[in-house]
Amino acid sequence: MTDLMNSKKPQWWKSPDVKKTAILWVICTAIVGYVGTEFHVRSIVEPASETMTGVIDLMRIFTWAASPVAGLVFAICLTVLTSKRHYGDNPPAEADHQISNSPRANAVWIVVSALLCLFALITGLIVLQKDSEAVLESTAIQMNVTGSQWVWSFDYPNGARSEDLYLPVDKPVVFHITSVDVKHSFWIVQMGIKMDANPGAITEAAVTPNKIGVFDIRCAELCGLLHAYMQTKVHVVSQNDYDKWVAEHAALEGRA
Amino acid sequence: MTTLMSKPVSAPGKSVIERLNIVTAVVLGAVSAFVVWRLALQFLPADTEVRLFTREDKITLLSMVAWFIGFMTGIGALVGPFRWVMGKDLSHDENMFLAGKDMGVNRYFRYTTDHKVVGIQYLVITMVIFGIGGILAMLIRTNLGTPEGGWIHPQAYNSIVGTHGIIMIVGTIIMVTGPFGNFIMPIMIGARDMAFPRLNALSFWLIVAAAIPLIWAQFIGGISTGWSAYNPLAGQAPLGMNGYIMFICIFAISTMVAGANITTTIVRMRANGMTWNRTPIFIYGTMASVALALPAFPVFFLSQVMSAMDRALDTSFYNTAGGGSGWLYENLFWIMGHPEVYVILIPAVAALMEMAPVFTRRPLFSFNVAVMGIAGISGLSVLVWAHHMYISGWAPLLNAPFMLTTELISIPTGMLFLVLVGTLWRGRLWMTMPTMSIFALLWNFMIGGITGIYLSDVPADAFLHGSMYVTAHFHYTLMGAGLTGALAALVYWFPKMTGRMFDKKLSWISFWLVQIGFNVAFIGMFTVGLAGQPRRVESYASTFNTGNLITTIGAYTIMVGMLVLLHGVISSWRSGDKAPMNPWQAKTLEWTVPNPIPLENFDVLPTVTSDAYGYGKAKS
Numbered sequence: 001m002t003d004l005m006n007s008k009k010p011q012w013w014k015s016p017d018v019k020k021t022a023i024l025w026v027i028c029t030a031i032v033g034y035v036g037t038e039f040h041v042r043s044i045v046e047p048a049s050e051t052m053t054g055v056i057d058l059m060r061i062f063t064w065a066a067s068p069v070a071g072l073v074f075a076i077c078l079t080v081l082t083s084k085r086h087y088g089d090n091p092p093a094e095a096d097h098q099i100s101n102s103p104r105a106n107a108v109w110i111v112v113s114a115l116l117c118l119f120a121l122i123t124g125l126i127v128l129q130k131d132s133e134a135v136l137e138s139t140a141i142q143m144n145v146t147g148s149q150w151v152w153s154f155d156y157p158n159g160a161r162s163e164d165l166y167l168p169v170d171k172p173v174v175f176h177i178t179s180v181d182v183k184h185s186f187w188i189v190q191m192g193i194k195m196d197a198n199p200g201a202i203t204e205a206a207v208t209p210n211k212i213g214v215f216d217i218r219c220a221e222l223c224g225l226l227h228a229y230m231q232t233k234v235h236v237v238s239q240n241d242y243d244k245w246v247a248e249h250a251a252l253e254g255r256a
Numbered sequence: 257m258t259t260l261m262s263k264p265v266s267a268p269g270k271s272v273i274e275r276l277n278i279v280t281a282v283v284l285g286a287v288s289a290f291v292v293w294r295l296a297l298q299f300l301p302a303d304t305e306v307r308l309f310t311r312e313d314k315i316t317l318l319s320m321v322a323w324f325i326g327f328m329t330g331i332g333a334l335v336g337p338f339r340w341v342m343g344k345d346l347s348h349d350e351n352m353f354l355a356g357k358d359m360g361v362n363r364y365f366r367y368t369t370d371h372k373v374v375g376i377q378y379l380v381i382t383m384v385i386f387g388i389g390g391i392l393a394m395l396i397r398t399n400l401g402t403p404e405g406g407w408i409h410p411q412a413y414n415s416i417v418g419t420h421g422i423i424m425i426v427g428t429i430i431m432v433t434g435p436f437g438n439f440i441m442p443i444m445i446g447a448r449d450m451a452f453p454r455l456n457a458l459s460f461w462l463i464v465a466a467a468i469p470l471i472w473a474q475f476i477g478g479i480s481t482g483w484s485a486y487n488p489l490a491g492q493a494p495l496g497m498n499g500y501i502m503f504i505c506i507f508a509i510s511t512m513v514a515g516a517n518i519t520t521t522i523v524r525m526r527a528n529g530m531t532w533n534r535t536p537i538f539i540y541g542t543m544a545s546v547a548l549a550l551p552a553f554p555v556f557f558l559s560q561v562m563s564a565m566d567r568a569l570d571t572s573f574y575n576t577a578g579g580g581s582g583w584l585y586e587n588l589f590w591i592m593g594h595p596e597v598y599v600i601l602i603p604a605v606a607a608l609m610e611m612a613p614v615f616t617r618r619p620l621f622s623f624n625v626a627v628m629g630i631a632g633i634s635g636l637s638v639l640v641w642a643h644h645m646y647i648s649g650w651a652p653l654l655n656a657p658f659m660l661t662t663e664l665i666s667i668p669t670g671m672l673f674l675v676l677v678g679t680l681w682r683g684r685l686w687m688t689m690p691t692m693s694i695f696a697l698l699w700n701f702m703i704g705g706i707t708g709i710y711l712s713d714v715p716a717d718a719f720l721h722g723s724m725y726v727t728a729h730f731h732y733t734l735m736g737a738g739l740t741g742a743l744a745a746l747v748y749w750f751p752k753m754t755g756r757m758f759d760k761k762l763s764w765i766s767f768w769l770v771q772i773g774f775n776v777a778f779i780g781m782f783t784v785g786l787a788g789q790p791r792r793v794e795s796y797a798s799t800f801n802t803g804n805l806i807t808t809i810g811a812y813t814i815m816v817g818m819l820v821l822l823h824g825v826i827s828s829w830r831s832g833d834k835a836p837m838n839p840w841q842a843k844t845l846e847w848t849v850p851n852p853i854p855l856e857n858f859d860v861l862p863t864v865t866s867d868a869y870g871y872g873k874a875k876s
């Protein structure tokens with residue numbers, strides 16, 4: 001990008017505004033990368049699954065990968081803004097060059113952005129592959145999730161049924177999600193998974209909770225009047241507690 | 257047709273064309289709607305099965321169609337075609353009357369074909385739309401100022417969100433190509449008017465006609481589905497949904513008509529010597545925008561027709577019980593919805609590209625790359641729609657290919673950045689509100705672009721989709737980039753459109769208020785999205801309190817900024833300094849016509865011998 005300037009002069013990089021931009025570029029890149037990642041990492045929820053940790057890592061990687069580009073754009077802006085500015089009703093003298101193109105700058109820019117794009121794609125594909133394979137995990141708990149206006153209900157493999165979800169820690173779960181009325185979206189916030197609940201179809205999502213605790217389930221698709229209140233909790237407990245809980249609740253259902 | 261024109265109609269007294277205006281249109285529209293409503297009420301058979309709303313849906317839709325036909329007839333849209341069929345085409349005098357030869361203020365309230373009148377009409381209606389959409393936004397933000405929300409009923413709240421969404425989308429679609437694409441573009445290419453002046457008037461009055469069903473909808477249950485009106489939710493929504501459907505159908509026709517007209521004008525009517533290499537970049541932006549709308553909006557139209565049929569005629573396009581699928585709606589909607597993003601964005605960015613050389617006094621950097629960027633975005637944007645459906649479960653195997661096409665868009669988008677920073681580099685900065693808008697655009701669009709990369713990534717989207725993060729992201733692109741460009745265009749072309757300079761001080765004050773308020777508001781919204789707040793909720797967990805409060809404060813700052821801008825528009829228009837012919841000493845053709853601009857723009861059509869970016873001194 002710095003060769004935007006006329007390259008008739010052999011040592012274009014010695015020009016003061018190029019040097020200034022280069023220094024600003026380094027500074028801006030560092031600031032964008034650091035502030036960008038910190039902003040995301042601090043605002044985002046505490047992860048409660050490997051999947052969510054992956055999402056946070058992706059954001060970190062993408063922010064740092066994008067920061068040199070953003071840093072360069074901001075550096076050039078700062079250089080331009082801190083050079084001589086003209087106020088007034090009439091235009092300043094015209095710039096002392098007529099450069100209207102620089103094939104080299106174009107080529108460098110396009111190649112770099114293509115590489116960054118490829119990088120983003122490959123990183124995404126690797127994580128996506130991992131997430132998609134999780135659905136095929138044969139030892140997983142198979143859980144049925146049903147959305148209806150405006151509650152979630154969960155059917156456990158042993159026949160138990162509940163409106164807040166209980167899961168054992170460190171055990172893969174596959175959710176089979178559907179809806180009885182309109183479209184909802186099943187979101188376990190801290191686990192980084194979300195899948196729409198469609199009437200007349202079953203969709204799948206998988207996750208392995210890796211932290212004991214209580215986390216949030218929210219509906220992420222506008223589903224009518226009380227959409228905002230269509231939320232519940234997921235209790236991630238030890239395997240023992242889980243077994244005890246489902247046994248109790250299966251018995252409760254059996255009573256009916 | 258010329259042979260038909262040789263038989264002028266001698267009209268004794270006032271001809272019918274001279275009698276029709278907005279008043280006759282509204283009266284005829286209202287009367288037709290009322291008559292059809294009474295007739296439908298009387299004669300439509302009652303529902304045989306118990307199915308919510310079906311008969312009422314038919315009645316509502318029929319009345320709205322009647323309004324539409326009555327209004328368009330009353331404004332005079334049918335006079336031309338009717339007379340042509342009768343073999344008595346409009347006489348020269350009548351055509352000149354339609355063009356607004358009298359130059360009076362009444363021509364703004366008639367079916368006037370002069371592109372400059374249409375441009376001003378678009379400008380005013382855009383401001384009205386932003387005014388209403390802004391008030392709705394303030395209601396939303398006020399309700400979200402505290403976690404319990406509460407003071408707006410959820411039904412009303414959902415409807416406010418939906419109405420805010422759809423009218424802001426429409427407002428931003430027309431905000432550049434409407435006012436400036438109609439007023440400035442023909443002069444910029446050295447033409448006397450648009451290719452099809454009557455279609456031009458038609459496209460504007462269709463928007464006015466469309467507005468009524470949307471307002472009507474507010475009184476019959478509202479649009480409680482968000483602007484995307486997903487089925488089957490839209491199928492069970494109250495009668496107001498029919499207003500949304502009619503609004504979209506009429507607006508889609510308007511967009512298609514405008515698209516055909518503007519595209520033809522640009523392709524066919526550029527001045528002598530204005531080769532594609534000498535055509536200003538704003539023209540490319542305008543053309544890309546309206547040309548993209550050409551494939552997108554018929555699909556939108558169709559999706560809503562099917563929605564209406566599901567509601568009123570018991571079909572099952574989207575109804576799963578009858579074998580339909582909500583995924584079908586989602587596909588149709590986003591086949592329109594993603595190109596539409598660029599329909600909004602491209603002309604706004606192109607307008608700033610047009611201004612960049614003027615305010616840096618040097619040539620536009622890499623014109624060819626700019627054209628390639630615009631073309632690349634346009635081409636790719638029709639191939640990315642399903643990135644809105646990653647987590648819909650519709651086709652998990654297609655996630656990877658759609659991730660590819662979506663991320664590819666970053667390459668042509670990057671080209672637009674290159675052109676802008678390349679033009680700024682070593683320019684002579686002339687500090688005006690449009691100049692600073694270029695910097696603001698680079699900042700906002702950078703944030704919107706990078707957050708867009710996270711969203712394009714399937715695993716990250718599984719967390720972010722449907723959260724406030726998405727809402728913040730698209731406000732950064734559509735408002736931070738799009739609206740910033742449109743406001744700069746307003747200040748830049750204001751002298752040519754009104755003959756007066758825009759008040760400098762007010763333009764600066766509003767610029768800073770809007771930009772600072774905007775960034776405060778939507779940075780705050782990013783944080784609550786990351787913390788897990790879903791979109792379109794009227795209450796939220798108290799953990800999201802701080803971020804929402806920040807957003808609300810930011811939103812109020814934007815409001816103050818926009819009010820300052822409105823004051824600037826009104827006061828400058830009424831009593832601003834008289835503008836010289838070429839206040840910015842720019843080189844495009846619109847600055848070569850005097851103020852006020854004569855009816856047909858040019859006495860002698862110009863000949864173009866170079867591009868419009870010949871600034872800068874040659875090195876000796």
Ligand SMILES: [Cu+2]
Pocket residue numbers: 184185219220221222223224227228230
């Ligand atoms: Cu919901």
Ligand SMILES: [Cu+2]
Pocket residue numbers: 593594597640641643644
């Ligand atoms: Cu999109």
